[in-house]
Amino acid sequence: MLITNYMSSSRGALPTKVSLSGKTAVVTGSTAGVGYAIAKGLALAGAKVVVNGRKALAVDEAVAKLASDVAPVSGMAADVGTAEGCAALVAAHRSADILVINAGIYGSQDFFDITDAEWTRYFEVNVMSGVRLARAYLPGMLQRYWGRVLFLSSEWALDIPVDMIHYGLTKSALLSVTHGLAKRVASTGVTVNAIMPGPILPSSETRAQQERKDLCLTMEETLAAFEVKHRLRSTLQHTATADEVANLAVYLCSAQAAGTTGELLHVDGGLVETMA
Ligand SMILES: NC(=O)c1ccc[n+]([C@@H]2O[C@H](COP(=O)([O-])OP(=O)(O)OC[C@H]3O[C@@H](n4cnc5c(N)ncnc54)[C@H](OP(=O)(O)O)[C@@H]3O)[C@@H](O)[C@H]2O)c1
Incomplete structure (x- = not known):
């Protein structure tokens, strides 16, 4: 596959907002x-x-x-x-x-x-x-x-x-x-x-349940437990x-x-x- 020269005059320009129109x-x-x-x-x-x-x-x-x-x-x-x-x-x-x-x-x-x-x-x-x-x-x-x-x-x-x-x-x-x-x-x-x-962070009840060790936990408790389990080492201390x-x-x-x-x-x- 031939890669030809790429020279664009718009390199470095500052578009005002992300637009993927036409893509x-x-x-x-x-x-x-x-x-x-x-x-x-x-x-x-x-x-x-x-x-x-x-x-x-x-x-x-x-x-x-x-x-x-x-x-x-x-x-x-x-x-x-x-x-x-x-x-x-x-x-x-x-x-x-x-x-x-x-x-x-x-x-x-x-x-x-x-x-x-x-x-x-x-x-x-x-x-x-x-x-x-x-x-x-x-x-x-x-x-x-x-x-x-x-x-x-x-x-x-x-x-x-x-x-x-x-x-x-x-x-x-x-x-x-x-x-x-x-x-x-x-x-x-x-x-x-x-x-x-x-x-x-699990976005659905189904996925959150996969993380639940104790079925008595509420959704909120499950998510909190997920964060403790996975994120104590992170600077923000919360999951993405x-x-x-x-x-x-x-x-x-x-x-x-x-x-x-x-x-x-x-x-x-x-x-x-x-x-x-
Ligand atoms: N979740 C996490 O904590 C995490 C962390 C780091 C990286 N990641 C990475 O991020 C990506 C997404 O993760 P996720 O947790 O959002 O995954 P997920 O919830 O398990 O995503 C499921 C999606 O993938 C589709 N899918 C699964 N196998 C497929 C296949 N062979 N062909 C086509 N579609 C397929 C499913 O549809 P069907 O079931 O209908 O096929 C569904 O649309 C993955 O590459 C994962 O390794 C996830």
């Missing part, structure tokens, strides 16, 4: 959680958003909610953890100016129990989805001299949890992809970055929310962020310590 954004895993918040943030900024998830019903519900709350969006049910799912997404939505690789799976499992098939599944969903979709959408971005690729990594890419080595590996791998890809497309108007959130992650994502996808590439940005309340 198309594909956000993987965006029917819930962080992905939904990012899809909503991008739509609020004027982007034409493509919402994705595996379940068609959840995609339809997210599309309807965003249409009612923000603006019309498109939806595509596809498992981006497979080559076929990625190809189907690209076939349905051939061009993107903004690609947010958010879909990711996680779960606690001891190193001695996790099978080869599970290692492969984690790698396929968390890493290969990004590799395949970036490979598909980047050529169009390079032709247009404008594009944003954003990977959702994790604080646990650096501070590997003992019960989630398999997850930590995939999130570390995304940092390598981010660094390398940013260099590969340097000086083209396309940026590649990664966000590393800390544990995010999906919306806080989305705010950084929208900025990184904006024209204003043209000078930021190959970066790994934290939304973790300011960790006092990371790796031991």
Whole structure:
């Protein structure tokens, strides 16, 4: 792929507000959680958003909610953890100016129990989805001299949890992809970055219940316990929310962020310590 010189007279100009009007954004895993918040943030900024998830019903519900709350969006049910799912997404939505690789799976499992098939599944969903979709959408971005690729990594890419080595590996791998890809497309108007959130405050009762050790806890007590468990080491001493992650994502996808590439940005309340 030929990368021609990128020279823009607008470099360094100061747009007054974030506007993604005229840009198309594909956000993987965006029917819930962080992905939904990012899809909503991008739509609020004027982007034409493509919402994705595996379940068609959840995609339809997210599309309807965003249409009612923000603006019309498109939806595509596809498992981006497979080559076929990625190809189907690209076939349905051939061009993107903004690609947010958010879909990711996680779960606690001891190193001695996790099978080869599970290692492969984690790698396929968390890493290969990004590799395949970036490979598909980047050529169009390079032709247009404008594009944003954003990977959702994790604080646990650096501070590997003992019960989630398999997850930590995939999130570390995304940092390598981010660094390398940013260099590969340097000086083209396309940026590649990664966000590393800390544990995010559960946004729904269902997700909060996964954190509940004592079923007698109220939702408020559950959230307070989550913060104590996850955030005592952080400067702010509170967990990030999906919306806080989305705010950084929208900025990184904006024209204003043209000078930021190959970066790994934290939304973790300011960790006092990371790796031991
Ligand atoms: N939550 C945290 O505390 C946290 C912290 C740091 C980093 N992160 C990272 O942030 C990202 C989002 O996390 P989250 O907690 O918001 O996730 P989540 O709530 O589990 O997100 C679920 C979304 O991903 C979709 N999804 C899952 N597997 C998919 C696949 N193979 N293909 C397409 N869509 C898929 C789900 O839809 P379907 O079920 O219909 O497929 C749904 O839209 C992940 O990459 C995660 O590793 C999360």
